[in-house]
Amino acid sequence: MNSQSPALKVLVAEDHAPSSTIMCRMLEHYGYDVVVARDGEQAIEKYRSEKPQLVLMDVLMPRMNGYEAVRQIKEIAGDDFVPVIFVTAIHDEDALAKCVEVGGDAFLTKPYSHTVLKSKIDAMLRIRSLHDRVVVQNRAISHFQDQLLNEQRVAEKVFHTIVRSGRSGEQGVRCVNSAKSIFNGDLFLTAKRATGELHFLIADFTGHGLSAAIGALPVSDIFQSMTSNGCSVADIAEVMNAKLKRILPGDMFCAACIGSVDAIERRLTLWNGGLPPVFIVDGNNRIRERLPPAHLALGILDEQKFDRSVQVFALEPRDRIFACTDGLIDAPIATGGRFTQDGYEACFEAPVPSNMQFDWIIDSVREIGEGNQNDDLTLIEIDTNLDESVSVAKTAAASRVPSTWETSLRIDMPALQTFDPVPHFLRLLSEIQGLDSHKANLVTILTEMYVHALDGVLLGMNPELRADHAGAPRYFEERTAKLRALERGSIYFSLRHRVEGCGGELIIQVASSGGEKNFNQVPLSGRRLPLLRTLCDCVYVMGSGNCVEATYRWGVSH
Amino acid sequence: MGVKATITGDGQTVTIIPEGRFDFNCHREFRDSYSSRPANLRYVVDLVRTQFMDSSALGMLLLLREHAGGDSAKVQILNSVSEIRSILDVANFGKLFDIR
Numbered sequence: 001m002n003s004q005s006p007a008l009k010v011l012v013a014e015d016h017a018p019s020s021t022i023m024c025r026m027l028e029h030y031g032y033d034v035v036v037a038r039d040g041e042q043a044i045e046k047y048r049s050e051k052p053q054l055v056l057m058d059v060l061m062p063r064m065n066g067y068e069a070v071r072q073i074k075e076i077a078g079d080d081f082v083p084v085i086f087v088t089a090i091h092d093e094d095a096l097a098k099c100v101e102v103g104g105d106a107f108l109t110k111p112y113s114h115t116v117l118k119s120k121i122d123a124m125l126r127i128r129s130l131h132d133r134v135v136v137q138n139r140a141i142s143h144f145q146d147q148l149l150n151e152q153r154v155a156e157k158v159f160h161t162i163v164r165s166g167r168s169g170e171q172g173v174r175c176v177n178s179a180k181s182i183f184n185g186d187l188f189l190t191a192k193r194a195t196g197e198l199h200f201l202i203a204d205f206t207g208h209g210l211s212a213a214i215g216a217l218p219v220s221d222i223f224q225s226m227t228s229n230g231c232s233v234a235d236i237a238e239v240m241n242a243k244l245k246r247i248l249p250g251d252m253f254c255a256a257c258i259g260s261v262d263a264i265e266r267r268l269t270l271w272n273g274g275l276p277p278v279f280i281v282d283g284n285n286r287i288r289e290r291l292p293p294a295h296l297a298l299g300i301l302d303e304q305k306f307d308r309s310v311q312v313f314a315l316e317p318r319d320r321i322f323a324c325t326d327g328l329i330d331a332p333i334a335t336g337g338r339f340t341q342d343g344y345e346a347c348f349e350a351p352v353p354s355n356m357q358f359d360w361i362i363d364s365v366r367e368i369g370e371g372n373q374n375d376d377l378t379l380i381e382i383d384t385n386l387d388e389s390v391s392v393a394k395t396a397a398a399s400r401v402p403s404t405w406e407t408s409l410r411i412d413m414p415a416l417q418t419f420d421p422v423p424h425f426l427r428l429l430s431e432i433q434g435l436d437s438h439k440a441n442l443v444t445i446l447t448e449m450y451v452h453a454l455d456g457v458l459l460g461m462n463p464e465l466r467a468d469h470a471g472a473p474r475y476f477e478e479r480t481a482k483l484r485a486l487e488r489g490s491i492y493f494s495l496r497h498r499v500e501g502c503g504g505e506l507i508i509q510v511a512s513s514g515g516e517k518n519f520n521q522v523p524l525s526g527r528r529l530p531l532l533r534t535l536c537d538c539v540y541v542m543g544s545g546n547c548v549e550a551t552y553r554w555g556v557s558h
Numbered sequence: 559m560g561v562k563a564t565i566t567g568d569g570q571t572v573t574i575i576p577e578g579r580f581d582f583n584c585h586r587e588f589r590d591s592y593s594s595r596p597a598n599l600r601y602v603v604d605l606v607r608t609q610f611m612d613s614s615a616l617g618m619l620l621l622l623r624e625h626a627g628g629d630s631a632k633v634q635i636l637n638s639v640s641e642i643r644s645i646l647d648v649a650n651f652g653k654l655f656d657i658r
Contacts, residue, residue, distance in 0.1 A: 206613045250624050251617030255649065274649045296650045300620065305629070326613070326648065341644065 007033040008125065011052035013043035013069065014087070015061040019110075023056065023087070026114050040064025047073050052082070054124060057104070059088040059095070067102045074103035081131040083124035087112065155213035162213075162220045163187065170198055172383030174358050185212030186325050186378040189220060191227040194426075194439040195447070196264060199227045199236070202275065202380055203256040203298075204325040215254055215299070218243045223258075229423045229430075230443045233260045234308040237271040237298070241306050244299030253299040257323055261384050266315040267472050268384070271308070273297045276329050276341065279348070283318030285357055287348050308418075312476040319384045320354070322361075327377030331365045339365055357381075402504035402555065405432060406496040413490070416454065417483050421493060422446045433497065433504065438554055441535050445508065448528055449548050450491070453512040455479060457546045458489045463528065489514035503555020505537075511547035560584065563591035571600040574622075577607040582614040589618070592625055601626050606637040616649055623654060634658065 010032045014020040024034045035050045037043040039061045047055070055073060059066040070084050086099040086107040099107045105127075106120055163177070175188045185205030192198055201223050205212040219240055226236045237258050244254055255274030262269070272278060274297035280289040295307055324344070331339040347361045358381045365377065407428065411419060425446055429435050435442065455463045459482045465471040494509040532539045536550040561584050562575045574591045576584060592601065601622060605611070623631045634656045638646055646657055 204613075206617050251614070251621045253617070253620070255613075276648055293648055293650055296653055300654075326645070330612075338641070340641075 007031055008054065009033045009035060009050060009052040010121070011035045011037060011043065011046055011050065011055045013037040013040065013046075013055065013061065013066065014058045015039055016058070019058075023117075026117070030118060038062075040066060040069035043069045044072050044076070047076065047082075053128065054121060055082060055084045057084055057086050059086060059090055059099070067098060070099075070104055071102045079135065081128050081135075083128055085117075085120055085124060087117070159187075159213040159216055162216050163189075172385065173198075173200070174381045175378065176358075176362050176380075177378045185215075186327065187212075187216050187219065188378060188380055189223050191224050193227055193260070194230055194443045196262070196440070198261045198263070198382070199223070199233070199259070200261070200380070200382060201256060201258050202323050202325065202378060203254050204275065204327070204378070205254050206252050211248075211252060215244060215248060215252070218247065219254065219256075219298075226423070230426050230439075230447075231423045232310075232420060233258050233269050233271050234310050235420060235423070237273070237310075238303075238306055238308045241298045241301065242303045245302065248299045253297040255293075255297040255325070257293075259321070259323075261315070261321070261382060263384060265466075265472070266317075266384070268313045268315055268321065269310050270313070271295065271310045276324055276326055276344075279322040280313060280315070281320045281322055281348060281354075281357070282316060283354075285348060285352070285354050287345065288316070288319070289313060309480070312473050314470050314472050315384045317385065318354075320357075321380075321382040321384060322358075323380050325378040328361075328365060328379055331377055402433065402497075402499045402502075404498045406494070408492065408494040410490055410492045413486060413488060416458075416486070416489060416491065421491075422450055425493065425495060428495075429506075435554065438552075442552070445532060445535055445550055445552060448532055449508065449510040449550065452528060452548060453491050453510045453546070457512040458486065458491070458514070459483065500553060501555070503553060506552045506554070507549060508552070509547065509549045511543070513546065561587040561591050566602075571602060573602045573604055575604045575607055576615075578609055580605070580608045580611040580615040580618075582612070585614070585618060589621065592622055597625060597627050597631075599626070600632050600634070602634045602636060604636045605639075605642055608638075608642060611642050611645055613649075616645070616651065619651070619655065632656070 010027055012020060012023055012027070012034060014023065014036075015038050020036060024036060027034045035046050035052055037046045041064045043055070043057065044064075046052075055070070057066040057070055061069075066086060066088070070086075073082065073084065083105045084103065086104045087110065088095075088099070088107065089110040090096065091109055096107055096109075105124060108117060108120055170190055170192070173190055177186055177188055187201070187203040187205070189201045190198060201219070203216075203219060205215050222240050222243060223236060226239060237256075240256070240258075248254075253274075257270065257272040257275045257278060259271070259278070260269040261267075268280065270278060270291055272291060272293040273295035274293050277293070278291040279287045280291070282288040291311060291313070294309070294311060301307075329339060329341050329344060333339055333343075343364070344361065347364050348357065350360055352360045358379070361379060409421060409424075411421060422443065426439065426443060429442060430439070451463050451466070455461045455466065459479060461475070461479060461482065465475045468475075490513055492509075492511045492513070496507045498505055529539065529541075532550055535552070537553045538551045540549045541547075542549065560577050562577065564573050564575075565571065566573050572592060572595055574588070576588065603619065603622070619633075619635070623633050626633050635646065635651070636658050638657060643657075646652070646655075651657065
């Protein structure tokens with residue numbers, strides 16, 4: 001034995017005093033700490049009080065023999081492994097077999113050589129230390145497993161709360177989201193913008209469990225709050241990406257598709273990063289457009305490298321949108337292989353009515369998957385004939401006591417190319433004045449005035465085309481190009497609010513200057529001016545059309 | 559199963575070959591195949607023996623790219639066919655890797 005570790009304690013049970021003494025001397029010579037018992041009963045007693053690490057046991061002893069003593073010692077030891085070596089003069093094979101039967105780990109017949117006894121002890125102690133290690137590891141593993149299961153449960157709870165609270169319950173929106181393990185990393189959220197567009201998000205996190213739940217929290221928060229603040233799909237994608245890039249480890253990301261359905265202007269705006277193609281399905285149930293992912297998933301690129309550009313598509317009256325996660329494409333099928341993109345697309349060839357197509361796809365995956373419903377997929381369908389009526393925010397949250405304040409903002413190039421000031425003012429209005437029940441009106445007013453100033457005056461485009469659903473995609477393409485090419489120009493916003501009766505009066509002025517060409521003298525024409533006039537108490541167009549002032553009164557008794 | 563890595567030619571190129579299923583189970587092996595090598599080498603992931611790949615494999619490729627210098631990395635992905643190619647395409651990994 002080496003001097004650093006404490007001496008191992010060995011119990012010697014032997015009724016024959018000279019044999020016992022010889023054995024003890026030998027053990028002490030090798031450095032063991034020796035405890036002696038004269039019979040079986042004493043052996044049990046000593047075992048309890050001294051807790052030896054190894055037992056050498058004679059078979060034939062008074063009061064209680066070795067067999068019974070070992071049986072009891074092994075019972076007391078329970079899960080602890082205490083090697084027992086029978087040392088006996090018996091040579092009868094049955095008796096020796098019994099040594100092992102009662103729980104002994106080895107036997108040695110007298111007379112024995114010291115060397116043999118020593119090596120038996122060494123071998124036994126080696127097994128013992130192996131056993132100890134396994135026990136410690138098992139304990140650690142089972143503790144770890146409990147912890148993991150518990151964490152999974154917590155994560156599941158968090159995730160499901162997000163999923164449950166994250167849908168605005170729109171009619172015409174269907175979703176199947178099934179989970180393989182405790183839950184998968186798929187997320188589907190919808191929210192309605194104050195102006196009536198339906199925002200949706202379908203996301204697939206790498207990894208399941210806790211990691212998906214961690215990412216789902218900020219994604220859901222950002223999606224809901226930015227949508228309610230009137231932000232655009234591109235803004236939402238950009239903020240989500242920056243947040244996920246910061247919080248997720250390098251090998252984790254979130255494949256996501258963020259979209260906006262404008263049921264009135266018949267337009268789909270889409271940012272798709274890493275999810276399978278989104279389909280626009282026409283009134284004849286055929287795929288009219290395949291919109292492949294244009295971007296990397298969220299959480300991969302740095303803020304500076306992130307591409308926020310969206311795709312804009314015109315919607316026909318009976319169009320529906322289908323989107324899925326790769327779980328659908330990769331769903332295993334009974335004949336081996338996967339469902340595949342082709343299998344998915346083939347579902348749209350089937351002669352089923354449009355209200356059955358969604359179920360048809362799900363049934364197809366499950367049917368050829370041999371009824372195996374342990375899949376891990378998400379499929380959504382959005383009927384673009386959502387609520388046709390212009391939605392006005394339902395909750396008439398109390399507005400704050402009116403006060404007098406004003407603010408102004410001037411945006412020059414290049415901030416004009418990326419910054420959308422409308423959400424900024426909306427937040428300001430909401431924080432200072434409440435006005436949540438007026439949000440829909442205010443978003444529309446601010447947006448219309450801003451579009452007139454930027455698209456109409458500075459870019460020289462005809463904003464009417466923006467609302468023309470067939471022309472919209474080209475319009476947005478052209479707008480992006482013109483905006484990129486714009487070298488000079490600025491837009492000035494002024495918001496003045498004052499108390500009026502028991503409510504308030506808000507005067508919004510938006511003016512633009514600069515631009516490449518002379519002012520295009522674009523009057524607020526067509527749909528725009530009447531719309532503003534409907535919403536506002538009065539509207540003035542000034543200068544050459546480059547300055548518009550609108551007055552909006554709230555809470556004023558007429 | 560497994561990941562093989564060899565230094566080829568000029569000693570400037572590390573070729574990593576994931577075999578069979580390229581998924582979370584070979585996470586450690588994949589990382590070990592490059593983590594002790596300098597960042598400024600050329601890295602090639604050869605998928606010639608890969609039959610299956612999932613999104614955790616995409617994560618592993620991102621870590622390799624980070625190791626090899628992020629945006630300045632020269633990571634090539636070779637021999638990606640059919641299903642594996644479409645996974646890389648849907649993820650738009652062509653924007654980050656040289657896929658052939």
